[in-house]
Amino acid sequence: MRRPLLATGLAALCMAVGVPAHAWAGTSGAATSGVTTAPVVVNMEATVLAAQIDPRRADHTLTPGAKDSVLAVEQALEDLNLLDPQWVDGYFGTTTIAAYAAYQSSLGYSGLAANGLPGVTSLTKLGHNRFTVSNTIGPGAKVQRSGYVVDARTQAMLTAAERLLGYPLTLEQGSYNPGGDPTSAGTHDGGGVVDISVAGMTAAKRTAVARALRQVGFAAWVRDPSQGDWPWHIHAAAISDTDLSSQAQHQTGDYYLGLNGLANRGADDGPKVPIRTWEQYQRGH
Structure with missing residues (x-):
């Protein structure tokens, strides 16, 4: 009733x-x-950052601010049978990197476009009927600098560092140079990575350049001949450049973990500054 x-x-x-x-x-x-x-909503900035840092961690600590976004991406990869449910945990580790790279390959991408770092196009397609994407980032077009190829994002970052320093910087190696320098261990194969000439610079000036590069969003170190088969130079990798080679991704992740970006994974020996991406630097100015 x-x-x-x-x-x-x-x-x-x-x-x-x-x-x-x-x-x-x-x-x-x-x-x-x-x-x-x-x-x-998937925050692309946070997701890409987690994809660089998480695979380098010795534990499963999550990247601050990235958990919800990474979970949404992992759930979508699970829906496509590319990721086992046990790895849907908000941690963008090596298994999730491999799953995302497989998804990129399924879209017909190869090379840098299938490096496991989410790009705007692939992330937007993955989110169809699942999530929207905010805080989008990308490398931009390829341009020339000091006779070398870099992407537009890296170019803007270098220009910002020069403004901080008050003098120009000269490259001795650019980006998108696969196999061009065996001593670089593949870090220059993709975008976002440059070597800067230190000819005529004092030790203090070399440190000042590395500091300025770090301030605008590079993982940057002064390299010397005792560390490898190379001359003195400054090596810089643009954090969160979605064209980073796998090796360069590892360097930026190690930088966040206080390491030197070399194969020995020693302690960071560069100037200490608050770590930030190019996008975070721009918002702060």
């Missing part, structure tokens, strides 16, 4: 407020209770 009385009461209430009973009855429980589901 309760059901007819409830139905009658509902009909009367609908008539009183001017809402058709069928419209009320057709709403979901969440809607009738006044609860709405917030749209899922």
Whole structure:
């Protein structure tokens, strides 16, 4: 007997407020209770940063501010049967990198476009009917600097560092140079990585250049001949450049973990500054 009385009461209430009973009855429980589901938004900046740092961690510590975004990406990869449910944990480790690279390959991408770092196009496609993407970032077009190829994002970062220093910087190696320098261990194969000439610089000036580069969003170190088969130079990798080679991704991740970016994974020997990306630097100025 309760059901007819409830139905009658509902009909009367609908008539009183001017809402058709069928419209009320057709709403979901969440809607009738006044609860709405917030749209899922993936912060691309945070996700790309996690994809560089997390694979280099010795534990499963999550990258601050990235968990929800990474979870949404991992859930989408699971939906496509590219990631086992056990790895849907908000940690963008090596397994998630491999799954994302497989997804990029499934879209027909190869090379740098399938490096496991989310790009705007692939991330947007992955999010279709699942999530939207905010804080998008990208390397931009390839341009010339000091006779070498770099991407537009790296070019802007170098220009910003020069403004801080008050003098120009000269490259002795650029980006997108696969196999061009065996001593670089593949870090220059993709975008975002440059070597800067230190000819005529004092030790203090070399340190000042590395500091300025770090301030605008590079993982940068002064390199000397005792560390490898190379002359004195400054090596700089643009954090969160989505064209980074796998080796350069490892360097930027190590930089966040207080390491020197070399194969020995020693302690960072560069000037100490607050670590930030290019986008964070721009927002702070």
